[in-house]
Amino acid sequence: MQPGPLHLFWTTGVFYFWSLKDDFDFVLIVPDNYQENSQFAKLLSIDSIRHVEYFPVRGRFLKHFYYNRKFKTLLQKYHPKYLLIHNCSYFENQYLLYWTQKICPDIVHYMFQNGRMSLMWKDDFAARRAMQIERLIKKIFLLHHYPQFAAKIVDIWNMISFIFNYKLMPLLTIKETFNPPVNVLTGEFDKESIIRLSTANNNYLLAYLDNEIYMYKFFGFSNIIKIEHPMKKTASEVFSFLYGDFIEKNIILILPSCGFTSRLIKNGWSANDVITHVAGRWCEAIQALLEKFPGFALKAKLHPSSYDDPVWNSIMNKLKNKFPLLIIIPPQEIAEWHIAQSRVIVGDVSSTLWWASLYGGKIVISLDIFGYPGGDEMRFYSEQIEYITNIDSLKTLIMQNKCCKSVNNDVTEVISDVLKLPY
Template identity: 25%
Template sequence: MTEPAARPTILFNAHPLHLFLASAYFYCWELGSRFDVVLLVPRGGEDHPGIRALLDQGRVRETVAMPSPRQSWALHRWAARTAPRLLARVRPVAVVQSNFQYHFNKSLFRAAGALRPAPLRIVYLSGVAQRHVPVERVLREVNESHIISLGRRLPLAPPGLARALYRVRGAVRYHLDHAVLPLLLTGRPLAPTLHETAGRIVSRTTAGLVDAFLCYGEADRQALLEETDDAAAIHLIEHPATAAGQAVCALAIPAGGEAGAIVALPSRSYDYERLDGDAWATEADRVADLWAAALDAIRARLGARPILWKLHPGRSGDPVMARVTQVLAAALPGFTVIPPARAAEDLICAAGAVVGDTSTAIVWAARLGGRPVFSLDLFDVPGGAEMERYPGITMVRGAADLARLADLEPTPPGARQPALLELLPRLLQQHQAGATAPSGDWPTIAEYQRCSPHPARLAGGSRTRRRADRPAPRLSVITICRNAHATLDATIDSVLGQDLAAETEYILVDGQSQDGTLDIVRRREGDFDQWLSEPDAGISDAFNKGIALARGAYVAILNADDRIDPDYYRRAVAALDASDAAYAFGDLRVERVDGTSFIQLGDPDYARHIHRVMPRLHHPTVVVRRTMYERYGLFRRDLRFAMDYEFLLRLHRLGQHGVHVPGSMATHRQGGVSHRHYLAATTEMRRIASAAGAPGAAWATWTYHVVKMSTRRLLDHLVGPRLVRRLWALQKQGLKRDP
């Protein structure tokens, strides 16, 4: 009996949890029918009724706790260190979030973009009604509300102090979230797109950060175009709640009152401090009269029903709305006040009707269907008149509409949009088709295979003379060289003399040597499956050219001044066959310029050190699964010395590991590029470690190595290198004399 094929995985960010039932719940319900959904949940939110229902019904495979958004430092650390490992473990085909503006969303998308192949990065509208209001206007209104709240806590402060303090605090937070903390943890700042406290959009460039935006109507599209310049990435879909009867039943949320009640969701907030004297009381009476008339009219249309009155949690301290509540409770029979902390969605599930002004929940109720939904454009609420753009909502614009409420019709639905599960496969197919283009910081095999040969390229080898149906080799060995006439023969002999030679292809990449190296290559052309010689852009570029030519399941790189023991590749491949490791590494014999040598053992416990410095993962001994290059990219071309460290650290951060093969080894001659440019190589290593999230440890390690090397060179000059070497060997961990 064959096991069912594993389903692709989608990583879904559940934040913000207070809006989870508005859209995220229905997205997960739909996606869970075809994908394994892994849900990111702020700590403490695992008991949310919607999340419990999704787990119970098998629509979510697992939940992963992350720090609360209020824990800024912890959230930055989680995004920099834990998120890459999580992404590497679950290997999602898509990462879905409701926002891309905040630092955590950007960090998660950036980590996702580092995977190979990179998942589709999707932003969906969470369903709040105010998204069609210009975002900068919304920010200004929110900021004014916060400034007033801060001013109430500073009653003795001079005018303007609250505003100044709010702006200073916002500026500090802005720079911490986008510059200081990302630099400390990853070595790279985040590109800001929104400055909340300044109330402005900083940048509309989202290419390379977001692959697709999902929204539900033309109003949403226009709102998104204020935040992104990538119009082609915006897609209209039918909101998943539209056909969500089964999903709602699965919630099993207890009704917030009698079934069939009228749920009233006022969202109006008043800057009552700006009203002179008792003007706020007069305003409250006016608002109460309007609400009473509206609720009476709805009762007249639907019949006598209880009223559940629920204020938004942020309005509970508003004296205007407090007085409105008192007046309505005294005037209307069957009027029940619901605590503001109660979720509106659980009231709506059992409601007979829903009424509000611009409450975010009435849009949710309209999409859910099954009950009349009214929007009262009576209170001069910004954006209130625009609620008519949402299908299923009956607009009430004044006293005349209240008088003829029974004759009003809801806004009709527009043209049918594709369902989520109709659009998503197309988006994934398009994304995968475009995945051959380089993304992130690392070039890809496909990019190199598409490159046209350099006009000066010379090439040859025996591959073209062998049968086309010859099976792919188990191992590909790549030698790169430039002006390596003195050492190349020994390197070639060591590759041809190893035990796995019959199952190995040998590739040589030359950087247009001028010293007779090409004479050796032509003389020994039959020893290479393929060789080429052309100008290159450095060591990384040469590595990448060789890997793009390789066909073996495993890839080893042996430079032209190195040699390999006869049994090493056989043992390394066997170790990889017997494990799930991404690469194997061994011990290294280092030959000094004066002819002496020492052995440097590989470090099986390398994971303790790799975050701050290149541990003893000796590159001449590293044998990597070719799939690692296919998934996670090739060597970075902007690095001159430590490209091997960056690649192995990248694998480590993405959840991959290596296996040590003790006993056999490679032989490496000192005097290479990294040895001649020790300070530059160490500095480059420090930058890589800092960018990966350990700047403090990287700087400390760099300082130690610079001081050590400077001290040694000074002692070499004063007392001679032989005596210094003997003293140094006494304290050098992991070294022993070569027998």
């Protein structure tokens, strides 16, 4: 199992593992920052984990040679029959897929959706690009006066990075090049690669909601199995194992996204204007929420990628000054654990809203009040999430019992059925 980034392991990967741990043994291939996580360390006591391989994420040259050598060695040693993988497009995924085809040609490959599938794909990647531009300008302040030149540098760097990681280095290591389904730097799709993945007899994609499955099909994926997110049946067990018994409390949990403030700055806003505007809108929203839910505690947590963002740290300081009882949760903590304990979950376009709606039994609110480009994406989730475009609507909102409409397919049953294994 290659479950992807640590924060998405807690979104999805851990629940697949928990659903399958009594029926299968696991070799986990994870980034090296997993070693620093105390919750992940607790999982290592579970007998079904045969081995954990911590792969490096730093080192432009050496990590390619590491992936090539180590993934080959692991596959030769364990000869897995099933591969659970979070993505097929990053170059570490490509190395793993390459060697599974060479060493374990009959392996059954499941790519599982480990986060929300973007329904506004161009806006999502425009936000990522804006974050890159903003970070570059912070490093080279002179570029503050030449934002278009900074954008050109980012685009050229992304092109060079793609050629280096997917063409040049694989030529040195395996004497072939990679053609991933998605260019993870630009968001461009490779239709031929997707068709190859989809038409292979032993490749499957596990997904949860009809609107997101529609997008996968639009991009060319055809071998999709719709299941219920494994968190639905295992979340309580997982959280009890990691933290002990817990109860839901009267808490309003604020979960902003990352990247969207960067797009405002790219569009000509100053950092101070963004801070004032976004903090002001959040203050209005929080005041309305406290009036609607009197007596509720108030917590907020930034996205892990925003931990060192001066714009978001300034916004959080303003919110703390306005609402002294606001508890700021460290960005590196597991958002899903705090969602499980809270009754009201509020964000903008955060994937945590998606997760909270799948969890069920929560009041989940998306605020499209900040003027973010692409800030209206959650309108496509109106069956699961309250989509709000102005503060007055928030004040008069009549909460409905919204829940995820999903099929009741357990992940273990799906895998056993497809593989024709006893269950």
